[in-house]
Amino acid sequence: MSDVLHRVRMTVNARAATIAVEARRTLAEALREDLGLTGTHLGCEHGVCGACTVLMDGAPVRACLVLAVQAEGAAIRTVEGLAAPDGTLHPLQQAFADHHALQCGYCTPGFLMLAMAMLEENPAMEEAEMVERLSSNLCRCTGYAGILAAVRSVMRR
């Protein structure tokens, strides 16, 4: 417990954001509660399911395991920032729809952000590595086939 609030400045989806949070507040809670970005979901709050995956300075992180204060000065990207300003879905988002990569959609933001980081790191990622990387997030609905197909379809290989 602490009444001390810490000021955190970061950019979220390319916009400057300043919040005041307790030291124990997670980045996921800060995004959802303080910034109203509820697209980032919590599935386990212990770092296993990946539903809360966001990009922090380009790298995928579990927002349930990162404290908001650790994001000081960082550039955060969330699912809300994927589509173009005119609303056009990012090709990865479109691929998820085209390949039925979501059913309930609860895991989807985490998978999208994980896959975004993979695409930016290596848009020609080999199949085996792609599957291995995507296995870090969990989905209970789809059996993964649609998710793999969607990500595969945007890889340039």
Next chain:
Amino acid sequence: MTGGTAFRDVPRLEDPPLLRGRARFVDDIRAAGGLHAAFLRSPFAHAAIRAIDASAARALPGVRLVLTAADLNPHLTETRLKVALPSPAFRQTLDRPVLASGEVVHVGEAVAIIVADDRYIAEDALSLIEVDYDPLDAVADCVAALADGAPTAHQGAPHNLVGDFTLGFGDPDAAFASAAVVVRETLSQHRGVAHSMECRGLVAIPDPIEDRLTVWSSTQTPHVARRMLCDILGLREDQVRVVTPDVGGGFGPKLVFYPEEAAVAAAARLLGRPVKWIEDRREHFIAATQERDQVWDVELAMDAEGRILGVRGEMIHDHGAWTARGLNVAYGAVSAMPLAYIVPAYRIRSRSAVTNKVPVTPIRGAGQPQGVFAMERLLDRAAQRLGLDRAEIRRRNLVPADRMPYATPLKTRGGMQVVLDSGDFPQCMAEALQRADWDGFRDRQEAARVQGRYLGIGVANYVEGTGRGPFEHVSVRLEPSGRIFVATGAAPMGQSTRTMLAQLVAEQLGGDMANVEVSAGDTATSPLGLGGFNSRQAVMAGTSAHVASIKVRDRVLQVAATLLEASEADLEIAGRAVRVTGTGMQVTLAEIARAAAGLPGFALPGGRAGIAAAEEVVIDPMTYANGSCVAEVEVDAGTGNIAITRLSFMHDCGRALHPRIVEGQVLGGIAHGIGNALFEWMGFDDQAQPVTTNLAEYLLMSATEMPHAISIGHLESPTPLNPLGIKGVGESGVIPVAAAIASAVEDALSPFDARMNRVPIAPHDVVAAMLGDAAR
């Protein structure tokens, strides 16, 4: 002249908001002035509560309310959840309390609720409540629970037997007396936790001005939740609205009404402020319902040609500490066992045992995987004894297509006869075997064995009761805006229910799905509803939507004919207008709705007001889907690892309303089935203390475990039971998978004469089997 939207792969209405992060799950709902709840839960499986001191928690700044049972119960008109489905087989009544008092009977049982300014403070306060527990003997095992002299899971209970029924027909003892071959197995089956990626949760928003309560709940059964809240809080139906936001998966446990829903709603009314509670994953492990253990002791009698003469045996089912739904998982298991085959005589006694664990209720499959597993293991054993190919012994016993509809001697839990309505089971299995190259497998297996590799193949068949009736409510309404509003008591949780309904409605009303608004799972828009379970919503809500849409269509054409001064036969609905075929004359849906809405003093077109229809099409008999699964595995002799190298799945769910969604449902079920076969284990120690309470200890399938080579094929035997010819599919994928994999592993380990009579099969089980360790 149809809209061209049904029975094809249209884009899902659900996708855009989900993909943009703009969906609205329950935790995304923020009500002004909202508070947050947390629950104090029992750390013991069984203990007496001597005293509770919550004064320090109450004194913590930011804490608004702390309620124990003693504080809460005076505000309730009913302090227990009366949710049991009726059955003459009950031997005890075990309605669970909203909050425990006097005694706790499972780890995770709610003892107190704390409401605070935020969840962090609420959880801080949990640790300040002092409960004086006196631990009691815990019942951890369902078989031991029924032994003479076993301690009881509830103090003062006469015994641990909660349900006892025998399902049977024919004369099994005569069948066994005349059998050429009898095989017998003891099977230990485990299914774990549902683990929707979104846990449970609700937001209760009181309106003190109108004395009403709105509850947003991640539930599969909003209408049941409203009835329970009315009973427990002493409110009228018009005072309580239960509405489901987007639901992040259900898979069974969310169909149950829970103590937390009652406590949070009561706290919100007491405080006059919104209260939110979101279950965390650890709570999901200890407080959401599970499916867990069944132990079967069963035998099969055959004649010398490998035809089934009879099945008999016993099954013990782990019920958990309370009745949170009924005896339906046990019933579903026992009644699924014989369904795919001609079984002339059958008798299984099922006993449900009370244990000091969280209650058991259906998870995707609802006992049917266990029944299928039992049948398929016995058939494998009989094939071995008779020297028959495992596929051949099944072929000789599957219900043949020319016997359809096949009236079995079985009854559903509601007492209705089970009639297999349609399907070609032998053809279905034949196509699965062909996809799997069953006939070429022995060559593959031998070639691998020469290299020291162990391959195995296995097959399993299932028949699944789908479309549980008696009805689902759907209304269809054309409004003066020209938009079509659909409301249903069905509750979506990821199965594309909105898309499914919009497809069927647009099919009759112009083909523009974007012009259809669907409200699902909201007691304010549907007077009646049963909700989501039992692979029922496409069948039941789909049929009501279809029939209601045709009525609305007739009415639209009637009004249009008046407005256009044309014959109805010359009209067609295209997009958002009705036009006279072959001419430029048309009238929009908006104009039609406006005309039907009436003008003071003017005659109504067609003599009736409004354009709407509501349906609760009643379909009592269930429609039976079927399928066959062939699994091919490679077992690593060194590590005991089991790799599924190929999985072939052939199924028949009647006509497919949306083939890609159907395939997605099957795939998701297969993944769940593989998890049940190999990974998912909800562990408890001998004091019934859960030992797997996070997703690192409890293994869910991830992308790497999914077989690369999955081949799914579809047969379409339309059911005559509904006008669309459709059957349910949500649970089918899961049902045969564990049976097929166990069969395949056993086949791979045939040089070791191993028997796979337990699921999940862990690597150490495999290694033990290879070492010939009978004590594994």
